[in-house]
Amino acid sequence: MSDGTSHPERCAALADDLPLLALGTLDGRGRADVLHHVDTCPRCRTELEELSALSEALQQLAPSVQPPLGFESRVVARHSELALARRRSSRRMLVGVAAALVVLGAVAAVAVHSGRGAGRSSVASAPVTADLLADGKVVGSVVVSPGSPPWMLMTIQGGQWEGTVTCQVTLADGTVAEVGSFALSGAYPSWAVQLPSSAAVVSARVLDASGAVLAAARLHA
Amino acid sequence: MVKYSGARGHEDDSSDEALLAGIALGDERAALLFVRRYQHRLFGLAVNIVGDVRLAEEVAQEAFLRIFRHAEVFDARRASVTTWAFTITRNLAIDVLRSRSDIATDPHDLLFGSLMSAERPTDEAATGADVLGRVRAALAALPVDQRRAVLLAAVHGRSASEIASAESIPLGTAKGRIRLGMAKLREVLEVEVR
Numbered sequence: 001m002s003d004g005t006s007h008p009e010r011c012a013a014l015a016d017d018l019p020l021l022a023l024g025t026l027d028g029r030g031r032a033d034v035l036h037h038v039d040t041c042p043r044c045r046t047e048l049e050e051l052s053a054l055s056e057a058l059q060q061l062a063p064s065v066q067p068p069l070g071f072e073s074r075v076v077a078r079h080s081e082l083a084l085a086r087r088r089s090s091r092r093m094l095v096g097v098a099a100a101l102v103v104l105g106a107v108a109a110v111a112v113h114s115g116r117g118a119g120r121s122s123v124a125s126a127p128v129t130a131d132l133l134a135d136g137k138v139v140g141s142v143v144v145s146p147g148s149p150p151w152m153l154m155t156i157q158g159g160q161w162e163g164t165v166t167c168q169v170t171l172a173d174g175t176v177a178e179v180g181s182f183a184l185s186g187a188y189p190s191w192a193v194q195l196p197s198s199a200a201v202v203s204a205r206v207l208d209a210s211g212a213v214l215a216a217a218r219l220h221a
Numbered sequence: 222m223v224k225y226s227g228a229r230g231h232e233d234d235s236s237d238e239a240l241l242a243g244i245a246l247g248d249e250r251a252a253l254l255f256v257r258r259y260q261h262r263l264f265g266l267a268v269n270i271v272g273d274v275r276l277a278e279e280v281a282q283e284a285f286l287r288i289f290r291h292a293e294v295f296d297a298r299r300a301s302v303t304t305w306a307f308t309i310t311r312n313l314a315i316d317v318l319r320s321r322s323d324i325a326t327d328p329h330d331l332l333f334g335s336l337m338s339a340e341r342p343t344d345e346a347a348t349g350a351d352v353l354g355r356v357r358a359a360l361a362a363l364p365v366d367q368r369r370a371v372l373l374a375a376v377h378g379r380s381a382s383e384i385a386s387a388e389s390i391p392l393g394t395a396k397g398r399i400r401l402g403m404a405k406l407r408e409v410l411e412v413e414v415r
Contacts, residue, residue, distance in 0.1 A: 016393075016399075018400075023374045024312070024315070024378070054406055059376055060262070060304075061376065062269040062376050067261070067278060067281060071282070079289050083247060083249075127240075127251070129234060145243050147251060151242065153238070192242035
């Protein structure tokens with residue numbers, strides 16, 4: 001069906017519907033018509049992409065509002081209930097998911113300063129972020145959370161190295177543990193893993209296939 | 222070099238992506254931090270759309286649960302965490318609105334008013350690096366009827382026919398206002414990109 005050509009009369013006929021599709025307020029039939037046209041018209045496709053980005057920005061303009069008292073604890077409690085139920089019903093599957101968890105794609109673990117996090121939490125369990133350094137140069141970042149379960153997220157700027165690397169950590173008790181091997185791909189290769197122990201991670205290293213250290217991060221002095 | 226230490230740092234310094242990674246691994250603490258970071262904005266969006274505090278709480282709660290459930294498949298190459306979270310919340314809120322014809326929502330409220338009466342944009346806001354600031358400034362520069370139509374559709378999730386009915390205008394006029402308003406906002410962003 002797609003012949004790659006534009007049909008100006010169709011573009012004009014659907015001009016009103018393109019922004020409605022981007023805003024997510026077009027009904028089924030109208031959606032189908034516009035999507036079919038966009039499939040064959042590069043100009044309208046570009047316009048739709050730009051309008052969609054605009055639509056996303058517009059919805060973020062809604063003013064912030066304080067939710068009712070106790071909202072955050074209700075959400076977290078409900079989340080825990082559901083997570084527990086899921087773990088019970090499919091424990092085996094979850095193990096598989098955790099093992100295969102190379103989750104996040106193009107991610108720069110840039111710290112966001114919201115800076116409002118007072119409350120009942122204990123500071124000791126806060127995630128720690130450190131730069132990943134190679135020859136004194138920052139090549140990525142490491143986030144370690146001693147939460148339950150303890151986990152680590154490592155992000156490396158793309159183009160540094162190729163192939164598969166191994167990630168190793170040193171714990172506060174001196175134990176050195178290998179936490180996994182990961183293929184580097186994309187602009188910001190990134191992976192998350194569950195840590196073998198809740199002992200504080202003192203440092204983390206990225207090793208190449210020969211065991212040479214490519215980059216390292218110090219998390220606790 | 223340690224940027225943020227557990228012993229003396231802020232608890233809320235992790236990136237959104239790092240928190241999602243922790244949530245995917247079952248870390249409840251990461252979930253709590255994520256809720257704290259987003260609850261005001263997502264609840265604000267939900268209450269703007271459904272116009273009812275109790276329903277908005279249900280929407281926002283379900284949005285967080287959905288985000289947590291899908292944390293492990295979040296793909297940062299497709300969208301930022303913020304965009305993803307807002308889209309999930311908005312879609313849920315619109316679903317609720319569509320399924321509950323008995324909800325009498327009035328977009329002529331204070332929240333809507335704060336966007337409708339956006340102060341005159343400063344030169345700095347209109348040309349700054351902050352995308353939201355530029356969109357807000359461009360919005361304030363739109364004719365009032367176009368600004369209303371765009372906001373009713375974008376923030377309140379109203380369809381063109383609902384806007385036509387609410388504003389007592391023909392459907393074609395409602396669609397035209399949205400198209401013209403969106404086209405002008407898009408121009409502002411395009412200029413910035415170049």
